[in-house]
Amino acid sequence: MSLKSIVVAALSALTLSVSGAVAADFPTKPVSLVVPWPAGGGSDILMRMIAQKTSEKLGQSVVVVNQPGAGGSLALREVADGDKSGHTFSMIATGFIAEQYGNPNAPTLDQFKVLAFVGTDPAIMAARADTGLKTLDDLVRKAKEDPGKLRNANDQPGGTSYVAASLMKLKLGIDYTLVPYAGSAPVVQAILAGETQLATPSVTDLIAQHEAGEINILAVAGVERHFLAPDVPTFTEAGYPLVTGTVRALVVPADADPAAAEVLGKAIVDALNDESFNKTARDAGFTITPMGSEEATAFMENLDKEMYPVLLEAGLVKVRQK
Amino acid sequence: MTELLHATVTILTDPVTMALAVVATLVGIILGALPGISSTMTLAVLLPFSFSMEPGNAMVFLLGAFYGSAWGGSISAILINIPGTPGSMLTQLDGYPLAKRGQAGVALTYALIASTFGGVVGWFGLVIFAPTLARAGFAFQSPEFAVLMIFGLSMLAYASPGSTFLAILAGMFGLLLGTVGLDMITNLSRFDFGIPRLQAGINIIPFAVGIFGLTEILKLLEQPIVQEKAATQIGEIWPRFRDVIKTWATAIRSSIVGLIVGIIPAAGSAVAVSMSYAQEKKLYEKTETFGNGNPRGIVAAETGNNAAVGGALVPLLTLGLPGDTMTAVLVGALLIHGLQPGPQLFTKHPDFIATIYVALALTIVLTFVLSLVLTRAFAKLLSAPPRILYLGILILCVTGSFAVQNALFDVLLMIFFGALGYLFTKLGIPTAPMMFGLVLGPLLEENLRRTLVVYGDWMVFFQRPIPVVLLAITAVVLLLPFFGKVRERLARAALEAGPD
Amino acid sequence: MSREINEGAAGTESVLAGPPRVVDFAAGAVFVLIALIASWSLWTDPYLELGKVGDDPGPSFIPWIGTTVIGLGGLAQMIWVLIKAKKAGVLKTSGEFVVAKLWLPALLVVSLIIYQLAMKPLGFFTASIIFALPWVAVFHWRSGGAFTKRYLIQLPLEAVLIAGGIYSLFYYGINVPFP
Structure with missing residues (x-):
């Protein structure tokens, strides 16, 4: 038993215990942030930062719970049908919008109340330097010469990068083959090894190779240029208006206790606006553009509306046709 | 070289850094030993603590936990037949039978020596060959990967104990289990039998915990439990030097396999150990039996597992490309400290690279020393009365299966595979090939089909x-x-x- | 592990050399059953045919290969054992499937399933204690322990300590959110 007690003591010493004054009758116990992805991914790291800051603002610990599986649908479905007291919240991303129409078991946007908008990490269009492609116009020219010959590395159908690649295809009016890989690391490996000529990950995934001159980032699909790659134009600047990427928002079930949701939402927005949080998140390459509940809801509904025709075109609508 | 020396002096003389290294390594070993807590989860849980540390200290801390947990998983694998991490799932095939014969101490020491050897080879691989090896990983694209998996699976088919024919069928069944859930290429679900949870596929940990841990207990309950006197004694801790030396060739081959598989992005430790174990089994199929306490089996799995750690850091540091989920967490940590892993890290921050090298070396040494001190205590766990031991194992099976994905369904899966494994062993069907099928099968399918998407032709495999x-x-x-x-x-x- | 593998190896030996056994036949039958369930699942899935795009052989390609090999292999094993049995004139039972051996393992599987089902309504901690109390006694009895007065207190105490210890380790140590 002695070994076990030492272990317990050592571990408890390591865990955060945040205590503080509690205003309303929420929160009455630790709050869980359900991350529908495995531990260690980009979203997971960002969510852990948010959890840490939110727990400071809330005066109650916020525990990250990873429940990966089926592109996030499993965990989100359980959240939507689960605890309504406001002690459980979760995150939705671009892939969630697509999953609604791709997976009969996935929950839909109207089953959630959006508490806050975190930000959009813009997708990029990158090409191997040895293709000689430097701008989107180069890409359009080359792809029109030889339709379908170029290959793009992206994630599985319905994933953020896949959706981005499909959107770019439509916007640029060209054709290339979408090759699915399991996550962003294999995507980067694929373009570096030359299995594909193009890739559509996030800025952080390829910025080092861009600077080293191995990969050319042709354009960023953000509202403005990315702070890590100030030399790369946006799609809009290049003449192809398009904004897409990993959109992240925090949600509770639609019928969650409104008073609790308000307290939680406020704490989250405060956390997102916190200076030290912004600095850490930015250093890690995340774009943070916080929005409150109303704005965020409108944004997500609009995204849902805009993405539907694209998903339909890309053959990703299998259920819940409109 | 001067940077390496400088970093060594800096780290060894700073009491805070050293304290962090010891704590991280210990926590890593303990968390790794807990079933269901993988190295990735250990790192993710500890990551927020590193935010406030200096970059160098953060690396010492995280690498300590990373390496410590890679080794820790083998402790529970050997002692209670439940793998703590996916990388340790083959250590138990030979480690547990040895422990059951009352040689838990010897089994642990074998594993420790082997993992340290693997760790050291991985370290040298990293330090000496990093820039050259990084590009070698690119030789492995989808067609190469697909064929590598076929190669691994076919070696295993013939190397399995018991009936070769039934082993092939069991391996195929494992392959089928690997296809359960959403398909990577098309995002369509297979074999879900209308159960949404099955769309996520069958996680390797609940499977392994069931088929090894629970099956063992079910088998045990068939007749009155006689705790053999030998099993209650810790036994010798040191294996005979002669016997250790006999496995040198295995250790070297398996380290090289582990290092190479570690370098290949997205392969992971489960693949590394499968490959190195399969290779040794095939090589010694005539003269030695595996799966009932052959130290060579432990050595093959352990050197492979820990050499892969150094290997996985190669693409991370040179290309900024995380080879697996563990190194992906390290990327996050580097980014937070303003260090962009990639080709320029070497030229811009050679001092920092040196710090990482020294940190890894330090944790290899610390893991060895700390574990050696603790081996007796670990092995002593087995001399607890059977009721305490087996009840503890049962509850660990349940908690571990739950903790992997925080899903109650995984507990049910564990029970199902425990019962199935029990049925299979009673029918004389070997169960280990199922696990190989489950690990290598999904990679085979994904890469085979992606090859066809990319090249549109089966002939590419012959070109x-x-x-x-x-x-x-x-x-x-x-x-x-x-x-x-x-x-x-x-x-x-x-x-x-x-x-x- | 060692014992099972030896038995597995012994099983092969007996198929090759000694008289064939019922379990060898059953092993083949199990694989045929698995193949039947798998092919039923593949046949009745309306979505799978949608998956074939371009040069991709589709999401049911590998599953069909696996299912076919398992089904035919299982069938071959069954036929092979029957032929052997006919030649040898006997089909030996192994003595592995008797109630005296099977009842306790079966009871454990059933109680584990009840334990799993009870976790949500009762909470992990309570469910674990309820599971641990009878089973610590069973293990005690199975390993030859006597139920003297001392154990009436000691056994429940041990059950609570083990369940509670593991629970605390995961819950407080690593923040695993048990129900």
């Missing part, structure tokens, strides 16, 4: 050098036993015909 070589070896491995048999029969026929 690239690595696949051609691997396919040729596979064909030889598969056909050789048949030729052997035919030759035997011809020889016998000639002998019988001789006198006439």
Whole structure:
């Protein structure tokens, strides 16, 4: 038993215990942030930062719970049908919008109340330097010469990068083959090894190779240029208006206790606006553009509306046709 | 070189850094030993603590936890037949039988020596060859990967204990289990039987915990439990030096396999140990049996597992490319401290690279020393009364299966596979090949189909050098036993015909 | 592990050399059953045919290969054992499937399933204690322990300590959110 007690003591010493004054009758116990992805991914790291800051603002610990599986649908479905007291919240991303129409078991946007908008990490269009492609116009020219010959590395159908690649295809009016890989690391490996000529990950995934001159980032699909790659134009600047990427928002079930949701939402927005949080998140390459509940809801509904025709075109609508 | 020296002095003389290294390594070993808590989860849980540390200290801290947990998983694998992490799932095939014979201490020491050897080889691989090896990983694209998996699976088929025929069928069943859930290429669900949870696929940990841990207890309950006297004693801790030396060739081969698989992005430790274990089994199939306490099996799995740690850091540091989920967490940590891993890290921050090298070396040494001190205590756990030991294992099976994905369904899966494993062992069907199928199968399918998407033609497998070589070896491995048999029969026929 | 593998190896030996056994036949039958369930699942899935795009052989390609090999292999094993049995004139039972051996393992599987089902309504901690109490006694009895007065207190205490210890380790140590 002695070994076990030492272990317990050592571990408890390591865990955060945040205590503080509690205003309303929420929160009455630790709050869980359900991350529908495995531990260690980009979203997971960002969510852990948010959890840490939110727990400071809330005066109650916020525990990250990873429940990966089926592109996030499993965990989100359980959240939507689960605890309504406001002690459980979760995150939705671009892939969630697509999953609604791709997976009969996935929950839909109207089953959630959006508490806050975190930000959009813009997708990029990158090409191997040895293709000689430097701008989107180069890409359009080359792809029109030889339709379908170029290959793009992206994630599985319905994933953020896949959706981005499909959107770019439509916007640029060209054709290339979408090759699915399991996550962003294999995507980067694929373009570096030359299995594909193009890739559509996030800025952080390829910025080092861009600077080293191995990969050319042709354009960023953000509202403005990315702070890590100030030399790369946006799609809009290049003449192809398009904004897409990993959109992240925090949600509770639609019928969650409104008073609790308000307290939680406020704490989250405060956390997102916190200076030290912004600095850490930015250093890690995340774009943070916080929005409150109303704005965020409108944004997500609009995204849902805009993405539907694209998903339909890309053959990703299998259920819940409109 | 000067940077390496400088970093060594800086780290060894700073009491805070050293304290962090010891704490991180210990926590890593303990968390790794807990079933269901993988190295990735350990890192993710500890990551927020590193935010406030200096970059160097953060690396010492995280690498300590990373390496410590890679080794810790083997402790529970050997002692209670439940793998703590996916990388340790083959250590138990030979480690647990040895422990059951009352040689838990010896098994642990074997594993420790082997993992340290693997760790050291991985470290040298990282330090000496990093810039050269990084690009070598690129030789492995989808066609190469697909053929590598076929190669691995076919070696295993012949190397399995018991009936080869049933082993192949069991391996195929494992392959089928690997296809359960959403398909990577098309995002369509297979074999979900209308259960949404199955769309996520079958996680390796609940499977392994069930088929090894629970099956063992079910088997045990068939008759009165006799705790053999030998099992309650810790036994010798040191294996005979002669015996250790005998496995040197295995250790070197497996380290190299582990290092290479570690370098290949997205392969992971489960693949590394499968490959190195399969290779040794095949090489020694005539002279040695595996799966009932052969130290060579422990050595093969452990060196492979820990050499892969150094290997996985190669693409991370040189290309900024995380080879697996563990190193992905390290990327996050580097980014937070304003360090962009990639080709320029070497030129811009050579001092920091040196810090990482020294941190890894330090944790390898610390893990060895700390574990050696603790081996007796670990092995002593087995001398607890059977009721405490087995009840503890049962509850660990349940908590571990739950903790992997925080899903109650995984507990049910664990129970299902425990019962299935029990049925299989009673029918004489070997269960280990199922696990190989489950680990290697999904990678085979994904890469095979992606190859066809990319190249649109099966001929590509015969037009690239690595696949051609691997396919040729596979064909030889598969056909050789048949030729052997035919030759035997011809020889016998000639002998019988001789006198006439 | 060692014992099972030896038995597995012994099983092969007996198929090759000694008289064939019922379990060898059953092993083949199990694989045929698995193949039947798998092919039923593949046949009745309306979505799978949608998956074939371009040069991709589709999401049911590998599953069909696996299912076919398992089904035919299982069938071959069954036929092989039957032929052997006919030649040898006997089909030996192994003595592995008797109630005296099976009842306790079966009871454990059933109680584990009840334990799993009870976790949500009762909470992990309570469910674990309820599971641990009878089973610590069973293990105690199975390993030859006597139920003297001392154990009436000691056994429940041990059950609570083990369940509670593991629970605290995961819950407080690593923040695993048990129900």
